[in-house]
Amino acid sequence: xxxxxxxxxxxxxxxxxxxxxxxxxxxxxxxxxxxxxxxxxxxxxxxxxxxxxxxxxxxxxxxxxxxxxxxxxxxxxxxxxxxxxxxxxxxxxxxxxxxxxxxxxxxxxxxxxxxxxxxxxxxxxxxxxxxxxxxxxxxxxxxxxxxxxxxxx
Amino acid sequence: xxxxxxxxxxxxxxxxxxxxxxxxxxxxxxxxxxxxxxxxxxxxxxxxxxxxxxxxxxxxxxxxxxxxxxxxxxxxxxxxxxxxxxxxxxxxxxxxxxxxxxxxxxxxxxxxxxxxxxxxxxxxxxxxxxxxxxxxxxxxx
Numbered sequence: 001x002x003x004x005x006x007x008x009x010x011x012x013x014x015x016x017x018x019x020x021x022x023x024x025x026x027x028x029x030x031x032x033x034x035x036x037x038x039x040x041x042x043x044x045x046x047x048x049x050x051x052x053x054x055x056x057x058x059x060x061x062x063x064x065x066x067x068x069x070x071x072x073x074x075x076x077x078x079x080x081x082x083x084x085x086x087x088x089x090x091x092x093x094x095x096x097x098x099x100x101x102x103x104x105x106x107x108x109x110x111x112x113x114x115x116x117x118x119x120x121x122x123x124x125x126x127x128x129x130x131x132x133x134x135x136x137x138x139x140x141x142x143x144x145x146x147x148x149x150x151x152x153x
Numbered sequence: 154x155x156x157x158x159x160x161x162x163x164x165x166x167x168x169x170x171x172x173x174x175x176x177x178x179x180x181x182x183x184x185x186x187x188x189x190x191x192x193x194x195x196x197x198x199x200x201x202x203x204x205x206x207x208x209x210x211x212x213x214x215x216x217x218x219x220x221x222x223x224x225x226x227x228x229x230x231x232x233x234x235x236x237x238x239x240x241x242x243x244x245x246x247x248x249x250x251x252x253x254x255x256x257x258x259x260x261x262x263x264x265x266x267x268x269x270x271x272x273x274x275x276x277x278x279x280x281x282x283x284x285x286x287x288x289x290x291x292x293x294x
């Protein structure tokens with residue numbers, strides 16, 4: 001009977017239980033915040049690598065040897081910036097953290113699109129597809145695929 | 154009879170020592186959690202500001218991507234670079250430089266280096282933060 005009436009230590013037990021609840025709430029808040037920060041960082045890295053991949057399109061447009069008569073073999077995609085080594089990347093800037101590389105594949109020739117005029121009749125539209133890989137910091141990668149054609153013989 | 158009653162219903166309060174220990178333990182724990190809340194709030198704001206800044210940067214970059222190659226916004230002349238602008242507390246600037254992508258000795262594209270920077274809210278002592286995006290715009294004849 002005596003032991004049931006002993007209330008020593010109830011204050012500390014109550015305090016510890018309340019503290020445990022507050023700590024739990026605190027841990028949940030910090031986890032949410034961490035996730036928010038990760039979302040923001042991932043979004044940033046994605047945008048950086050996305051615009052690097054977009055910049056690869058500019059490289060392809062300005063390098064006609066990637067899609068002229070030098071590249072008409074369907075089985076042999078041309079890698080850029082270095083055809084012999086697909087792992088070589090092109091830095092956007094001298095001190096840039098972004099780079100890109102990729103390949104241009106010849107798909108097949110077809111008739112010129114309707115509306116090109118009948119003088120274009122003897123020409124063909126040569127269909128190509130470029131696969132552009134943009135690389136950002138912390139291994140962020142974005143791939144863009146773009147189809148395009150060249151009008152020629 | 155009275156004595157029996159007293160021993161069954163013990164209405165002693167907590168001792169002073171007991172309360173002091175309990176309150177000090179609670180205070181230490183609570184202060185730790187409170188500082189956690191403050192730093193969580195700061196980090197949440199950083200995340201929100203970074204998201205806003207990267208969206209402003211992306212919005213501006215899309216506009217520059219679709220501007221004409223000879224547009225004044227893409228003037229590579231060093232006297233007008235970096236091109237300045239701002240949106241609220243975010244200052245936007247971009248540097249345009251000519252480049253030669255096909256290595257034929259003639260400039261045929263422009264590198265756009267865009268930076269959005271801002272001062273963190275409620276933390277004037279903190280370093281300025283910024284986000285940076287690069288892009289290359291080709292000249293199309």
